[in-house]
Amino acid sequence: MRKIYLFIVFIAILTLAACTTEPTPTQPIDTEPVESQPVETELPTMTLAELSQYDGKNGAKAYVAISGNIYDVTSSVYWPNGSHNGYQAGQDLTQPLLNLSPHGITNILRFPVVAKLADGE
Numbered sequence: 001m002r003k004i005y006l007f008i009v010f011i012a013i014l015t016l017a018a019c020t021t022e023p024t025p026t027q028p029i030d031t032e033p034v035e036s037q038p039v040e041t042e043l044p045t046m047t048l049a050e051l052s053q054y055d056g057k058n059g060a061k062a063y064v065a066i067s068g069n070i071y072d073v074t075s076s077v078y079w080p081n082g083s084h085n086g087y088q089a090g091q092d093l094t095q096p097l098l099n100l101s102p103h104g105i106t107n108i109l110r111f112p113v114v115a116k117l118a119d120g121e
């Protein structure tokens with residue numbers, strides 16, 4: 001009887017030990033550092049002359065330059081045919097947006113940046 005009792009205790013200890021050991025990883029852990037690419041480097045550059053073609057008129061896309069970023073506002077219902085409260089897409093509208101609009105910068109940040117304005121423009 002004592003032998004059976006010892007055997008049961010032994011099995012219980014073995015079972016506990018098996019449960020507490022770390023599972024062996026089935027896949028090797030990837031230790032390679034993730035390369036972080038700044039989004040800016042992937043964007044094309046556009047001059048003001050190129051930007052002027054995206055005025056939203058006659059089916060053209062409506063792009064506006066704000067602080068060096070070019071945003072696509074084509075999908076906005078507030079910019080029909082690239083026009084918005086007396087302003088037309090295809091231009092750098094940084095000054096009117098920041099100094100004259102009632103909403104400031106927040107609205108434009110919802111729209112995708114499609115390009116960067118060329119340096120010095």
Ligand code: HEM
Nearest residue numbers: 064073076077078085087093096097100101102103107108
């Ligand atoms: C004084 C001139 C302007 C007025 C009175 C004006 C007014 C408005 C109003 C009433 C809206 C509707 C949504 C809201 O109230 O936030 C709006 C949206 C917007 N405005 Fe202006 N705005 C002006 C100039 C500009 C300029 C210069 C830009 C340049 C990018 C701009 C960009 C936008 C954008 C991106 C939206 C959001 C469109 C959307 O969510 O679909 N606004 N504006």
